[in-house]
Amino acid sequence: MAHETALIATIAMSLGLALLLGFAAARLKIPPLVGYLLAGVAVGPFTPGFVADARLAPQLAEIGVILLMFGIGMHFSVRDLWAVRAIALPGALAQVAITTALGAGVARLWGWPLGAGLVFGLALSVASTVVLLRAMEVRQCLDSPEGRIAVGWLIVEDLLMVLVLVLLPAFAGPPLAHLTDAGHAPAGHAPWAATLGATLGKLAVFVALMFGAGARVFPWLLKQVERTGSRELFTLAVLSLAIGVAFGASELFGVSFALGAFVAGIVIHESDLSRRAAADALPLRDAFAVLFFVSVGMLFDPAILVRQPLQVLAVVAIIILGKSLAALGLVLGFRQPRDIAFTVAASLAQIGEFSFILAGLGVSLGLLPPEGRGLVLAGALLSITLNPVVFRVSGLLAARTHALPGARRRRAQGGGSDRAD
Numbered sequence: 001m002a003h004e005t006a007l008i009a010t011i012a013m014s015l016g017l018a019l020l021l022g023f024a025a026a027r028l029k030i031p032p033l034v035g036y037l038l039a040g041v042a043v044g045p046f047t048p049g050f051v052a053d054a055r056l057a058p059q060l061a062e063i064g065v066i067l068l069m070f071g072i073g074m075h076f077s078v079r080d081l082w083a084v085r086a087i088a089l090p091g092a093l094a095q096v097a098i099t100t101a102l103g104a105g106v107a108r109l110w111g112w113p114l115g116a117g118l119v120f121g122l123a124l125s126v127a128s129t130v131v132l133l134r135a136m137e138v139r140q141c142l143d144s145p146e147g148r149i150a151v152g153w154l155i156v157e158d159l160l161m162v163l164v165l166v167l168l169p170a171f172a173g174p175p176l177a178h179l180t181d182a183g184h185a186p187a188g189h190a191p192w193a194a195t196l197g198a199t200l201g202k203l204a205v206f207v208a209l210m211f212g213a214g215a216r217v218f219p220w221l222l223k224q225v226e227r228t229g230s231r232e233l234f235t236l237a238v239l240s241l242a243i244g245v246a247f248g249a250s251e252l253f254g255v256s257f258a259l260g261a262f263v264a265g266i267v268i269h270e271s272d273l274s275r276r277a278a279a280d281a282l283p284l285r286d287a288f289a290v291l292f293f294v295s296v297g298m299l300f301d302p303a304i305l306v307r308q309p310l311q312v313l314a315v316v317a318i319i320i321l322g323k324s325l326a327a328l329g330l331v332l333g334f335r336q337p338r339d340i341a342f343t344v345a346a347s348l349a350q351i352g353e354f355s356f357i358l359a360g361l362g363v364s365l366g367l368l369p370p371e372g373r374g375l376v377l378a379g380a381l382l383s384i385t386l387n388p389v390v391f392r393v394s395g396l397l398a399a400r401t402h403a404l405p406g407a408r409r410r411r412a413q414g415g416g417s418d419r420a421d
Contacts, residue, residue, distance in 0.1 A: 006053040010043075011060070013050055014294040015287070017042050022290075031131055033352065034385050036290050037377075040297020047302070057295040063243070064292025066261040067285040068353055070242040072129055072158060073265020074278045080148060081155045088152030091330045095153075095348070096160060098326040099125035102318045107372075110311065116369060119362040122164060123376045124318050126157045128352020130289070131384055135347055135391065146343040149331070153344065161354040165256050168361060170199040199254065206253040210245075210263045218264075219271035226273055235280040241268065242281065258357060296356045300377040308375070315379035320390060324349040339398040346394035350383040351376070 021035030043052040103121025132154055141147045218241060225237040242261055249260025268277050305312055324345040331341035359376040362368030
């Protein structure tokens with residue numbers, strides 16, 4: 001293929017197939033995200049026919065990551081998180097810890113190093129923002145108690161994964177890559193505390209500048225551009241800030257593109273023009289997000305479903321059963337109604353964009369074997385596809401618990417919702 005047309009061909013085929021397969025998925029009542037991932041499989045190197053440019057796709061995916069994280073930052077609400085902090089904060093941290101332990105445990109059974117198992121478990125522990133929010137919107141419960149708890153839970157997971165993405169490169173040498181089964185790095189490696197300290201120091205300087213100078217300059221800049229009355233200039237300003245801050249954070253402070261874009265989104269969220277900024281950036285963000293999911297699908301080898309079916313089943317079981325049951329028990333432990341607990345558990349029974357980013361980073365740092373990324377992708381495809389079924393089953397189970405004699409007696413006595421025993 002001529003170099004001059006490689007970019008156009010990659011974008012055209014990727015978006016075209018994503019449209020067709022995303023539409024087919026939506027008609028089958030499956031999240032369109034599944035169609036986007038399958039489009040990536042179709043244009044990837046593991047399937048016959050057209051193969052997208054392997055050099056261009058990762059760069060397009062990187063822009064997708066930047067705009068995805070920028071959008072998450074613009075929708076980050078300290079108020080929403082604070083309202084459900086008593087449940088979301090300890091619940092999310094405990095659920096991530098449990099799921100990470102399950103993932104690391106099965107990875108150890110497969111003979112992986114402990115460091116690889118920890119990265120693998122973390123990748124299985126965080127739910128997809130896109131899938132969860134869409135599921136809540138479809139069920140019109142985004143503003144309900146269960147919706148607020150699920151979103152707050154998701155925010156804590158996202159913040160934790162952002163922290164992991166920042167710290168993982170600092171731990172990629174002796175601390176994790178050579179971690180022994182006893183949990184200790186072998187002797188003879190250079191101290192890594194200095195590297196970690198330097199990373200955290202650069203991060204602190206970046207965050208201080210963003211919330212100090214950036215919080216004043218960015219809203220002022222958007223206000224000046226908005227006064228021109230030009231919509232395209234305003235959209236250009238928003239996108240320039242998102243991509244420019246992400247690039248500058250990486251070049252100057254060694255911070256990942258994802259974190260730079262996330263912090264930029266939080267800063268702009270505090271502006272009076274945040275709603276317009278989010279609306280104007282949405283179309284381009286969505287288009288590049290699709291390209292991100294397509295590029296992720298390109299890395300998936302469908303043959304893994306035949307080569308390692310038991311490992312794939314183990315991964316799906318951890319995501320759908322292990323993670324959701326952990327969330328269910330934790331929410332019930334906080335004395336929340338059973339219907340809320342079942343809804344929150346179902347909403348978390350899938351993985352998505354952060355899992356892809358973390359698995360990709362783990363492979364690039366030499367922490368996670370390539371087959372680990374394949375298993376994460378398989379788990380994401382299957383868990384997202386099955387998520388509507390999980391919601392239906394959770395609804396049936398919640399309705400059945402309301403019919404239990406003890407539940408009926410408590411409702412009759414208390415006149416309120418069914419609480420956990």
